[in-house]
Amino acid sequence: MPASRDADDVQYNNSEILDPRIRQRLKHDAQGLVAAVIQQYDSKEVLMVGYMNDEAVRRTLTTGRVTFWSRSRQEFWRKGDTSGHVQYVKSFNLDCDGDAILVEVDQVGAACHHGTRTCFLSGGPLPVVVGTRSDEEKSI
Amino acid sequence: MPASRDADDVQYNNSEILDPRIRQRLKHDAQGLVAAVIQQYDSKEVLMVGYMNDEAVRRTLTTGRVTFWSRSRQEFWRKGDTSGHVQYVKSFNLDCDGDAILVEVDQVGAACHHGTRTCFLSGGPLPVVVGTRSDEEKSI
Known part of the structure; x- marks a missing residue:
C-alpha cells in the first residue's frame, strides 16, 4: 500500500507549469485528461464530473477555484465565470492509480447548468x- | 431544465440487453464507456471511479452488484469477486448529459485494492x- 501522503510533507512548484512530480502521478487518457469528481465539502453531495488536463490541475491547485478542460469546446472553463456558480477549492486528492481526482469544494448555488x-x-x-449484505458481511 | 425522472415512472426492459431508452441517454466516450462515480450511500464517501459499457450498466442495474469494464484488462469486472469487497447497489443516477453515472452502494470492506x-x-x-466565498456569496 502506498504511504499516505500528507499535504504538508512536500513542497511543490506549480508557479509556471504543473510540478513534474505531480504530473508523473497522473495517468492521462488519450486526450491528456483525468476525470475529476467534484464533491461539496460539508454535505458530501457529488455535484458533477469534469475533466482536467495538466494546466487545469495546476490552476485548480493554485487559484482557489476549480478549472476544467472542456472536451466539447476544447478550451479552459473556470466554473462560475459566466453563471456566478463558483466552486471554491477545499481539498484535492488523487486516487491510487492517478486516473481520477476528487476535489472537495464549496459550491455557490447550482452546480448544474x-x-x-x-x-x-x-x-x-x-x-x-x-x-443487500449477507449476514456474514454485516460486520465488515 | 429536463423534468426530474422518478425511478418508478418508467418500466425498462433490461433482461437481455440494456434498454434502448437508457442506452440513448448515455453519452459514450470513444471506447464506448461512461465514467461511474461510486459513493457509499450512508456516509457519502466517494470510494472510487470506474468505467462502464452498456452491458456493465445493464448488469449493475439488474443484479444488485456493481460491474465495471476494465480498460486495462479489457474484460468485465464485478467488484468483490476476488477480494470479497462487494459493492451492493443502492441507487443509480445519470448526470445531465449522460456522460457520468453516480452509483450509491454499500461497500463491504475496502473499496481500494x-x-x-x-x-x-x-x-x-x-x-x-x-x-473562500465572498460576503455576497454567503447566502447563495
Whole structure:
C-alpha cells in the first residue's frame, strides 16, 4: 500500500507549469485528461464530473477555484465565470492509480447548468435491483 | 431544465440487453464507456471511479452488484469477486448529459485494492490554495 501522503510533507512548484512530480502521478487518457469528481465539502453531495488536463490541475491547485478542460469546446472553463456558480477549492486528492481526482469544494448555488444543485439530480435516477449484505458481511 | 425522472415512472426492459431508452441517454466516450462515480450511500464517501459499457450498466442495474469494464484488462469486472469487497447497489443516477453515472452502494470492506477504504485515501491529498466565498456569496 502506498504511504499516505500528507499535504504538508512536500513542497511543490506549480508557479509556471504543473510540478513534474505531480504530473508523473497522473495517468492521462488519450486526450491528456483525468476525470475529476467534484464533491461539496460539508454535505458530501457529488455535484458533477469534469475533466482536467495538466494546466487545469495546476490552476485548480493554485487559484482557489476549480478549472476544467472542456472536451466539447476544447478550451479552459473556470466554473462560475459566466453563471456566478463558483466552486471554491477545499481539498484535492488523487486516487491510487492517478486516473481520477476528487476535489472537495464549496459550491455557490447550482452546480448544474440546468439549475439543479447537482448534475445527477438533473439527469435523475434509473430503477435498480437493490443489493443487500449477507449476514456474514454485516460486520465488515 | 429536463423534468426530474422518478425511478418508478418508467418500466425498462433490461433482461437481455440494456434498454434502448437508457442506452440513448448515455453519452459514450470513444471506447464506448461512461465514467461511474461510486459513493457509499450512508456516509457519502466517494470510494472510487470506474468505467462502464452498456452491458456493465445493464448488469449493475439488474443484479444488485456493481460491474465495471476494465480498460486495462479489457474484460468485465464485478467488484468483490476476488477480494470479497462487494459493492451492493443502492441507487443509480445519470448526470445531465449522460456522460457520468453516480452509483450509491454499500461497500463491504475496502473499496481500494491497496486496502484503504477509498481509492482517494490511497492516492492522497495534494496541497491546495483554499478558496473562500465572498460576503455576497454567503447566502447563495
